[in-house]
Amino acid sequence: MAPNVPVIDIREVTRTYGEDPPALADVTLSVRAGEAVAVLGPSGSGKSTLLNLIAGLDRPSTGSVTVDGLRVDALSEAGSARYRRTRIGMVFQFFNLLDDLTVTDNVLLPAQLAGLSRGEARTRAAGLLESLRIDRHADAYPGRLSGGERQRVAVARALMNRPALLLADEPTGALDTASGDDVRALLADLNAAGQTIVLVTHDLALARSCATRTVELVDGRIVRDSGHVAPAATR
Known part of the structure; x- marks a missing residue:
């Protein structure tokens, strides 16, 4: 990507489901190459919805989601699958490995x-x-x-x-303390080498140890953003 062009560019995104209050409400967020962003917030704050929109697993009701120069919200089903194969990597709480x-x-x-x-x-x-x-x-x-x-x-x-972007959904949530420490160190090392990371977590130790920036969601809105910290390296 061109210098200073964000890896993630989310503009005025709202996501509603039926008559319920918005899961996300007018969210604008930009993430640049080399950042490690921890998205924090209580259950039901919109963290998983935000991650699903970035991953192309869901679509906004209004607004736009652009990742690595690609309008993710405008992709077809096949285009979304191809995007997840080639532009992003995803890490889940329960690993999702194939045991056979x-x-x-x-x-x-x-x-x-x-x-x-x-x-x-x-x-x-x-x-x-x-x-x-x-x-x-x-x-x-x-x-x-x-x-x-x-x-x-x-x-x-x-x-x-x-991938241009690594997404992690509660990557230490199913781990014991020692294993959690191991994964925190791994993610910090990856970011230090230039990998752009967005992680959703309740683990404050994870956010402190490997995030260069924290974003807090409450009731679908960003209530705090620690801002950009110059990354240690660029991709």
Whole structure:
């Protein structure tokens, strides 16, 4: 992307469901390359709705969502699926790994869906597993790993296609204290290397340790934004 063009550009977005109060109300948010933004707020504040809009899993009732130069809210179903394969990586609270596939095969899945050559994909997967310090488990099955190790596999899978943006939904929510600390350090290291990250979390320790910026939602509105902090590196 061109310098100073935001990776995420959300303009005056409102999302309503039937007659209920808006899940998001007139939200405008910009995230630049190299930022790690933690979205905080109580249950029902709109955090998951915001993440789903960025991921192209939902559409705004009004307003626009642009990610990596692409109008996500205007995509077709097929376009949304292609966008998630090529522009973003997603990490979930409960890992979403396939237990009948090895660690390597789980990591290879996004590349296979994107049509990357097998040789190139396997080289990329091996490099990610090594850099995330889980290469010794390459041929293991996820059920034999600790929670922290499984989350590392999930992060490797999310980074497989070199996404402009990494989205994380409560990435430490299902982990014990030690594993949570491990994932916090991993996300901080990824951001220090230039990866743009948006994470939704109740984990204040995670926000403090790896976010360069915090955004707080209450009743679907941004009530606090700590502002931009110059990133340590650029992609």
